[in-house]
Amino acid sequence: MLRINNLHVKIEGKQILNGLDLTVNAGEVHAIMGPNGSGKSTLSHVLAGREGYEVTDGQVLFNAENLLQLSPEQRAHKGVFLAMQYPVELPGVNNMTFIRESINAIRRARGQDEFNTLEFLQLIREKAAQLQLDEKLLKRNVNAGFSGGEKKRNEVLQMAMLEPQLAILDETDSGLDIDALRVIAQGVNSLRSAERSIILVTHYQRLLEYIQPDFVHVLVNGRIVRSGDKQLALTLEQKGYNWIIEEDAA
Amino acid sequence: MRSALKNDQENDQTPIDDLIRSGYAHGFVTPIESDTFPPGLSENTILKISAKKNEPDWVLEWRLKAYRRWLAMEDPEWAHVKHPDIDFQSMSYYSAPKKKESLNSLDEVDPQLLEAYNKLGIPLEEQKALAGAAVDAVFDSVSVATTFRKSLADAGVIFCSMSEAIQKHPQLVQKYMGSVVPYSDNFYAALNAAVFTDGTFVYIPQGVRCPMELSTYFRINEANTGQFERTLIIAEAGSSVSYLEGCTAPMRDENQLHAAVVELVAMDDASIKYSTVQNWYPGDEQGKGGIYNFVTKRGACRGKRSHISWTQVETGSAITWKYPSCLLIGDDSVGEFYSVAVTRGRQQADTGTKMIHIGANTKSTIVSKGISAGHGQNTYRGLVRMSKGAVNARNHTQCDSLLLGDQCAAHTFPYIEVMNPDAEVEHEATTSKISDDQLFYCRQRGISEEDAVSMIVNGFCKEVFKELPMEFAVEAQKLLNLTLEGAVG
Numbered sequence: 001m002l003r004i005n006n007l008h009v010k011i012e013g014k015q016i017l018n019g020l021d022l023t024v025n026a027g028e029v030h031a032i033m034g035p036n037g038s039g040k041s042t043l044s045h046v047l048a049g050r051e052g053y054e055v056t057d058g059q060v061l062f063n064a065e066n067l068l069q070l071s072p073e074q075r076a077h078k079g080v081f082l083a084m085q086y087p088v089e090l091p092g093v094n095n096m097t098f099i100r101e102s103i104n105a106i107r108r109a110r111g112q113d114e115f116n117t118l119e120f121l122q123l124i125r126e127k128a129a130q131l132q133l134d135e136k137l138l139k140r141n142v143n144a145g146f147s148g149g150e151k152k153r154n155e156v157l158q159m160a161m162l163e164p165q166l167a168i169l170d171e172t173d174s175g176l177d178i179d180a181l182r183v184i185a186q187g188v189n190s191l192r193s194a195e196r197s198i199i200l201v202t203h204y205q206r207l208l209e210y211i212q213p214d215f216v217h218v219l220v221n222g223r224i225v226r227s228g229d230k231q232l233a234l235t236l237e238q239k240g241y242n243w244i245i246e247e248d249a250a
Numbered sequence: 251m252r253s254a255l256k257n258d259q260e261n262d263q264t265p266i267d268d269l270i271r272s273g274y275a276h277g278f279v280t281p282i283e284s285d286t287f288p289p290g291l292s293e294n295t296i297l298k299i300s301a302k303k304n305e306p307d308w309v310l311e312w313r314l315k316a317y318r319r320w321l322a323m324e325d326p327e328w329a330h331v332k333h334p335d336i337d338f339q340s341m342s343y344y345s346a347p348k349k350k351e352s353l354n355s356l357d358e359v360d361p362q363l364l365e366a367y368n369k370l371g372i373p374l375e376e377q378k379a380l381a382g383a384a385v386d387a388v389f390d391s392v393s394v395a396t397t398f399r400k401s402l403a404d405a406g407v408i409f410c411s412m413s414e415a416i417q418k419h420p421q422l423v424q425k426y427m428g429s430v431v432p433y434s435d436n437f438y439a440a441l442n443a444a445v446f447t448d449g450t451f452v453y454i455p456q457g458v459r460c461p462m463e464l465s466t467y468f469r470i471n472e473a474n475t476g477q478f479e480r481t482l483i484i485a486e487a488g489s490s491v492s493y494l495e496g497c498t499a500p501m502r503d504e505n506q507l508h509a510a511v512v513e514l515v516a517m518d519d520a521s522i523k524y525s526t527v528q529n530w531y532p533g534d535e536q537g538k539g540g541i542y543n544f545v546t547k548r549g550a551c552r553g554k555r556s557h558i559s560w561t562q563v564e565t566g567s568a569i570t571w572k573y574p575s576c577l578l579i580g581d582d583s584v585g586e587f588y589s590v591a592v593t594r595g596r597q598q599a600d601t602g603t604k605m606i607h608i609g610a611n612t613k614s615t616i617v618s619k620g621i622s623a624g625h626g627q628n629t630y631r632g633l634v635r636m637s638k639g640a641v642n643a644r645n646h647t648q649c650d651s652l653l654l655g656d657q658c659a660a661h662t663f664p665y666i667e668v669m670n671p672d673a674e675v676e677h678e679a680t681t682s683k684i685s686d687d688q689l690f691y692c693r694q695r696g697i698s699e700e701d702a703v704s705m706i707v708n709g710f711c712k713e714v715f716k717e718l719p720m721e722f723a724v725e726a727q728k729l730l731n732l733t734l735e736g737a738v739g
Contacts, residue, residue, distance in 0.1 A: 048694050051686065076696035084694075088687045092709020101705065102695035109696065141709070158695065 001026045001197050002047075002067075002166055007058035009039075009046050009222075016042045018222030019058070024166070027194040031208055031233060032201045034219035035241045040201045041085060043219070044170040047199075048082040049075050062166065076102075077109035079165030083155035083172050090142035095154070098142045099124065099161055106162065127160045131187045149180040156187045167191070168199045173207040185210030205237040220245055286345040291338050293317060296444055299344050303413050303447075306420060316433035316443030323437045329600040330629040330661055331569050333542065336507060343445045343478070398462065405461050407491075408453040412480055415451035422453055426484055430513035430550045430577070438509040439546040442478045446511070449479035454489040454520075463719055465494040481512040485520035487553060492523040494722055505533075505568060510545045518553030518580065523561070525718050526574075527726050530566035535624070537596030540568025547574035548604075551583035551612075559586040560603065561717045563726040565733045568597060573631065575604035578612035578640075585614040588714040590726075592733055593626030593658070602632035602663075607640035607673065616647040619711050622658035623734060629661040636673035643670065649679040652710050654703065654734070704731045 002024040009017040016039045024030050034040050046053050047060065049072035060067040067075060090098060104114045128135060133153045143151050152172055159167050169188065173181055188211050192198065200211060208216070208230065216232040217224045220241070225248040226232065236244075287298065296317055300310040325336065402409050408419060415423050433443035450466045466481065485491055508530060514522050524547075533540025543566075549558035560574035576585030587603035605614035620628040634645045651660035666675050684706050692702030708715070708727055715723045 048690075050690050072690060072693035073696050073698050076694055082694050084691065086687075088685070088691050090688055090691070090706060090709070091682070092712055093705055094709075098692075098695075098705070101697055101701070102692075105698070105701065106696040162695070 001063060002199075003061040005059050005061075007043075007046070007060060008056045009042055010054040010056055011042065011052065015056075016053075016222055017046070020219070020223055022217065022224060024197045024199065026165075026197055027192075028215065029192065029198045029200065029211065029213045031213035031216045032199060032219055032224075033203070033205070033216060033233065033236060035245075036203070038219045039222040040203075040219055041170055042222075044082055044085075044168050044199075044201055047075075047168055048072060048080060073105070074109075076162075077106050081159050081162055081164030081167045083152075083159055083167065083169040085170040085172075085174065087143050087151045087155055089144045091144060093142050095140055095142045096124065096138045099158055102158065103161060124157075124161060127157055130190070131157050131160070132183050133157055148175040149177070152176060152180070152184060153187070156184050160187060160191060163191075163196075165195065166197050166199070168201065170201045171203060172200075173202055173204065181207065182210060205233045208233045218244055220248055284345050287342050289340050289342050291343060291445065295343050299445060299447060302344065302346075303416070305416060308424060309416060312428065312433065313444050313446075316440050317445075319434050320437065320440035320444055323440055326437055329571050330627070330631070330663070331571060331598040331600050333505070333569055333598075336505075336542070338441075341507060344447055346447075401461065402464075406455040406458055407460050408451065409464055410451055412446070412449035412451050412482065415482075419451070419453070422484065423451065423482070426513065426515055427480070427482055428513075430515060430548050431511050431546050436546060438544045439511050442480065442509050442511045442546070446478045446480045449510070450481045450495075452481075452483040452491060452493065454483075454485045454491045456486040457488040458486075459489065460491040463492050463494060465496065467496045477506075477508045477510070479510050481510070482515075483513070483522055483524070484515045485517065485522050485556075487518040487520060489517075490521040490523075492525070492719060494525045494527070494719065496527045496529070505540055505542055507542045507544065508567075510547075512545070512547040512574075514549030514558055516549065516551050516553060516556035516558050516583075519555045520553055521557040521559075522549060523559045524549070524574070525722060526560075526562040526564070527718075527722060527729065528562065528564045528566055528570070529729060531568075532566045532595060532597050533568040535595045537568065537625075540597075541566065543567035543570045543572065545572040547572060548577065549575070549585070550577045550579060551585060551609075552579050553583070554580040554609075555582045555584075556580050557584045557586075559584075559588070559717070561586075561588040561714065562590070562601075563714070563718070563729070564589070564591040564599060564601060565729055567599075570597075570599040570601050573602050573604055575606070576614065577606045577608065578614065578643075579608045580612075581609040582611045582613075583609055584612070586717075587614075587616045587618070588717045589617070590619045590621070590711045590714045590730070591628055591630075592621045592623070592730065593628045594623035594654075594733065596625050598627040598629075600629040600631055602630045604633040605635070605645055607634075607636045607643040607645070610639065610641040610643070612640055612643045614643075614645045616645070616649070617713050618647075618649045619714055620649075620651045620660050621654065621707060621710070621734070622651070622660050623654035624658060626658045627661070628659070629663065631663045631665075633665040633667070634675055634677075635667040636670045636675065638669050640670050641672050643673045645673075645675045647675075647677045648713075649677070650710070651679075651681040652707065653681065653683045654707075703734060707731075707734060 530541035
C-alpha cells in the first residue's frame with residue numbers, strides 16, 4: 001500500500017530525513033519510534049503533504065501512485081489520514097459541521113453522493129459514544145476549549161468517521177492519562193482491518209501495550225536503523241535509544 | 251525532485267488568478283438611452299434638478315441653503331483612507347433612463363431596465379419577486395419601479411420613491427427630512443442635500459407591522475455620474491418594519507461617487523431593522539476604478555422603548571466611509587449595529603457606528619467584524635457617548651478583525667465618552683489570522699483551501715449574518731465567498 005524509498009527531506013535547508021525506507025502493506029500496523037528530533041513528525045507531515053518541507057530525493061508511492069505530487073486534500077481524498085499531534089482550534093466552525101464537510105468533500109472527490117444527514121448524525125453519535133466523547137463537544141467549535149485528551153479523542157473520532165486506508169497517528173498518546181489512552185487505543189483497535197494500514201508515531205512504548213503493532217521501527221537521524229517486532233519496543237523501554245545510536249554509529 | 255510545496259503553488263496559481271479577475275459579477279453596463287446632465291455643479295445645476303422634479307419651493311430653498319453651506323465646507327480628511335482629490339465639477343449630477351412621464355404599472359417600464367435588474371437577480375415582476383419582499387429600484391438618479399404597492403397601501407404603509415413622496419406626501423417629508431441628518435451635518439451630507447435626485451420613502455402608520463420586507467436596489471449605470479439618494483423611514487408608535495438595501499455598479503476605470511443620506515425615525519415602541527448588502531464595484535486589483543461610498547446613515551430612537559438595528563455587509567466599493575448611528579433619545583430605547591466589512595485588492599474601508607445615549611436605561615450593542623485580504627485596509631471607528639441624562643445606560647462593543655495574508659491591515663479607533671457615573675460601557679477587541687496550521691488541518695481532512703477559508707470566514711461572521719433576514723443571509727454568505735475566492739494563496 002505504502003512504499004517509501006530513500007526519502008530525503010530538508011526543512012529550511014536542514015536535512016531531517018536522510019534516506020528513509022519503509023514498506024507498509026494493507027492490514028499492517030507499524031510503530032515508528034525514535035528519540036526527539038529523529039524526524040518522526042517530519043515523516044508524518046511529509047506523508048500528509050504539509051507545506052514547508054523540501055523533498056530532495058527519494059519517492060513515496062501510495063497504491064503505486066506518486067503521493068508527493070498530490071495536494072494535502074487530494075491525499076485525503078485517496079484515503080490518507082493524519083491524526084495531528086497538536087490539533088488546532090477552528091473558531092466559529094462547528095465540530096459536527098466540520099466533520100460532515102470533510103466527509104462530503106472526500107465523497108464528492110470520489111464521485112459518491114453526499115452523506116445523508118440523518119445517517120450521519122446517527123453514525124457520529126455512535127462513534128462519539130464509543131470514544132466516550134461528550135456529545136456536547138460535537139456542537140462546540142472545532143477543538144475550541146477542548147482538553148488535551150478531548151482533542152486527541154476528536155482526532156480518532158474523525159478517523160473513525162472518515163475510514164481512511166492509511167492512518168498516521170502522530171504522537172496521539174502524548175499528554176494522555178492512562179484511562180484516556182485505553183479509550184483511544186480501543187477506538188484505534190476497532191478500526192484495524194485487513195484493508196486498513198496504520199502507522200503509529202510515538203516516543204514511548206506505553207501506547208504499544210494497548211495497540212499491538214505488527215512491526216516496530218526505530219528512527220534515528222532521519223533513517224530507520226532497526227526494525228523488529230513488538231519485542232524491539234520492549235527492549236527500547238528497558239535500554240533506551242542510546243545503544244542503537246551507538247551501534248548505528250559503529 | 252520538486253517538493254510537494256512547490257507543486258501545490260504551481261497547480262493553484264492559475265485558477266486563483268482567474269477567480270480574482272472574475273470576482274465581480276455585476277460589472278455589466280446596460281445600453282439604455284438616458285437623460286443626463288453635462289458635468290458640473292453650480293446653483294444652476296440645482297435649479298435644473300429641482301425643475302426636472304417639479305419640486306415645491308421649500309425643497310429648492312433647502313437645497314440651495316445646503317449648497318451654500320457646502321461651498322464653505324472642507325472635504326474631511328480625518329478618515330483612515332487615501333484617495334486623490336475629488337473633482338466635483340467633473341461629474342454629472344443627474345442621469346435618468348428616458349421613459350414616459352409617469353408609470354402606472356410595471357408593464358410600462360423599459361424592458362431593458364427590467365432585464366438589467368433580472369441580471370442582478372432582482373426580478374421586479376411582482377409575481378416572481380422574492381417571497382414577501384417589496385422592491386424599489388433606483389437606477390442612476392431616479393427610482394424606476396416600486397413593486398407590491400397595492401398590498402402595502404392596503405396596510406396603510408407608504409413605500410415609494412422620494413420624488414413621489416415630495417409630490418404626494420409633502421407634509422410628512424417636510425416634517426422629517428433633514429431632522430435626523432441636517433444638511434449642515436457634514437461635507438457629503440450637505441452635498442447630498444443640495445443635489446439629491448431620488449431615494450426611498452417609507453412611512454409606517456401607528457400600530458402597523460409592515461406585512462413584508464421592504465427593499466431598495468441601487469444601481470449606478472451611467473459613466474461619470476454621482477449617485478446621491480436620500481432614504482427616509484418613519485415608524486410611528488407601535489409600528490415595525492424591516493428594510494433592506496442592495497447596491498451594485500458596472501466595472502469602470504474611473505472612480506464614481508455615491509454619497510447617500512439615510513434617516514430613520516422611530517417613535518414609542520416602534521422598531522426599524524435596516525439591513526444593507528453593499529456590493530458596489532470595488533475597482534480592480536491595482537486599485538483602478540471603483541465606487542467611493544461616502545454615506546451618512548443615522549437613526550433617531552425618539553420614542554420610549556423604540557428600537558433601531560443596523561446590519562451591514564460591506565464587500566464592495568473602492569472606499570467605504572460610513573457610520574450608521576443611533577441617537578437613543580427615548581427612555582429604554584435600544585440601538586444595535588452589526589457589521590461585516592471586507593476589504594481586499596486595494597479596497598479601503600473606514601466604517602463603524604456612533605451610539606449616542608441620551609435617554610435613561612438606553613442600551614446599545616455593537617458587533618463589528620472586519621476582514622482584510624490582499625492589500626485591503628480595514629478600519630473600525632466607533633463612538634459610544636453616555637450623556638448626563640443616560641442613567642443606567644449600557645453598551646457592549648465587540649470588535650473583531652481577521653487578516654488573510656500579510657499585505658493587509660486592520661485598524662481600530664474606538665471613542666468612548668462617559669458623562670454619567672451609572673453608565674456601563676464594555677469594549678472587547680480581537681485580531682486574528684487564518685493560520686497555516688488551520689488551513690493544513692482542513693486540507694488534511696479533504697477540504698480545499700478555498701472552502702476552508704470560506705468556512706472559517708463564515709464562522710467569523712456568524713453573529714452578524716444571523717441578524718439578516720433569511721434569504722439575504724444566504725445571499726450575503728455567497729457574496730462573501732465570491733469576494734474572498736483566491737484571497738489566500
